[in-house]
Amino acid sequence: MLGVGSKADDAEIKRAFRDKARKFHPDVNRDDPSAEDRFKDVNEAYEVLSDPSKRALYDRFGENWQRYRDAGVNSDRPSRGQPPPRAKAPPDDFETWFSGTASQNGDSWTYTETPPSGRRFSDFFNMLFGSQNGGSRTSSSSQRPRRDTPQRGEDTDVAVEISLREAATGTIRNLQLQMPTTCTLCKGTGLARGAMCPRCDGTGQMRTQKTLEVSIPKGVRTGSRVKIASQGTPGIGGGTNGDVFLIIEVPADPTFERLGNDLRHTLTVPISTAVLGGEIVVPTLEGRVAMTVPEGTQNGRIFRLRGKGLPPLNPKDGKVGDILVEIRVDIPQELTEQEREIFTRLKNLRQ
Numbered sequence: 001m002l003g004v005g006s007k008a009d010d011a012e013i014k015r016a017f018r019d020k021a022r023k024f025h026p027d028v029n030r031d032d033p034s035a036e037d038r039f040k041d042v043n044e045a046y047e048v049l050s051d052p053s054k055r056a057l058y059d060r061f062g063e064n065w066q067r068y069r070d071a072g073v074n075s076d077r078p079s080r081g082q083p084p085p086r087a088k089a090p091p092d093d094f095e096t097w098f099s100g101t102a103s104q105n106g107d108s109w110t111y112t113e114t115p116p117s118g119r120r121f122s123d124f125f126n127m128l129f130g131s132q133n134g135g136s137r138t139s140s141s142s143q144r145p146r147r148d149t150p151q152r153g154e155d156t157d158v159a160v161e162i163s164l165r166e167a168a169t170g171t172i173r174n175l176q177l178q179m180p181t182t183c184t185l186c187k188g189t190g191l192a193r194g195a196m197c198p199r200c201d202g203t204g205q206m207r208t209q210k211t212l213e214v215s216i217p218k219g220v221r222t223g224s225r226v227k228i229a230s231q232g233t234p235g236i237g238g239g240t241n242g243d244v245f246l247i248i249e250v251p252a253d254p255t256f257e258r259l260g261n262d263l264r265h266t267l268t269v270p271i272s273t274a275v276l277g278g279e280i281v282v283p284t285l286e287g288r289v290a291m292t293v294p295e296g297t298q299n300g301r302i303f304r305l306r307g308k309g310l311p312p313l314n315p316k317d318g319k320v321g322d323i324l325v326e327i328r329v330d331i332p333q334e335l336t337e338q339e340r341e342i343f344t345r346l347k348n349l350r351q
């Protein structure tokens, strides 16, 4: 549970305990109800390990230590003739992690909030002693607590809305993010001058406003995820930072309907232009362009402006899209007397 070997010395146990306590502290795991149970396990593990008599029982009997103790086996017997356990220094930051208090009992320190009696320790002792060889560990002279397992920081998703034109060209955004950063006072250790760091309450992290200038590549669409590497939550114990993912939203555009990398625009043209042919003005992402439609252009006909659409997000995935101009012929609804006369003549001509 504490991630230390069975030969771990006191300082090592204390360090490991502090790290685990921080990791599973309920105050930093509000969204994870299981953390509270783990936190209690850590407490229990520390209580046993910091008590030489209980620890000696464990060293002799492994995970069944409690049964032997309850049966009256004395842990001192095998160590007769050996020097007594040396006195421990009071844990400098032990009590600050808990709502309860630590108290000195002989030469060992125990936490007053003892676990419910009869609770089994074997699961966390299995974790504690199962995989690591404590004999090969060396003590660090550094004051900085050592983390046994570096943890990668969490990723952070950020919704970003951009226009269709920005999606076509790519864009840059300055994001204001409220996110955890490494505490500037304790440098992430959670400890300052031997006590819990007052700036971060011992979590090693602070929630700070962070400005991030991000580059959004051209070709993104709604749902695209843009990775900003290593700008997420800081890692713990030398772990790498998480990433920031921009979740792109490109709202519907009033001018263009997006069809993959193509853009469709519906253009209403006068009936005379459709019949006689002529120049029309078409919007593109870079401004308006003039184009000519032929005589007899039909309602619903689509003209294609090649290469005027959106670029592919990955150049290997295809070519730049087109603008599809769909012609909608404007049929006059209210005719003047003169217009009615002209259309009547046209009708008689074509019969």
Ligand SMILES: [Zn+2]
Binding pocket: 183, 184, 185, 186, 187, 188, 189, 190, 191, 197, 198, 199, 200, 201, 202, 203, 204, 205
């Ligand atoms: Zn701090």
